[in-house]
Amino acid sequence: MAENNGSIYMFSGKGGVGKTTCAATTALHHALLGEKTLAISTDATPSLAHIFEIKMAKNLPE
Numbered sequence: 863m864a865e866n867n868g869s870i871y872m873f874s875g876k877g878g879v880g881k882t883t884c885a886a887t888t889a890l891h892h893a894l895l896g897e898k899t900l901a902i903s904t905d906a907t908p909s910l911a912h913i914f915e916i917k918m919a920k921n922l923p924e
Contacts, residue, residue, distance in 0.1 A: 871885070871888055873885045873888075882903065882905070882909040882910065882913065883913070885901060885903070885910075886901060886910060886913040886914065889901040
């Protein structure tokens with residue numbers, strides 16, 4: 863297992879260029895390598911939930 867160097871990957875760009883897809887693919891890649899991985903989106907739409915086919919948690923504090 864590779865040593866975690868605490869890297870942070872950020873994807874930016876205009877709408878529709880594939881930021882969420884690239885972020886999800888990168889997160890999955892590192893998770894499959896056994897690295898601790900956290901994917902966070904600031905977008906109000908549940909794009910990551912759709913990509914990973916999970917249900918969003920309800921009743922979260924705003």
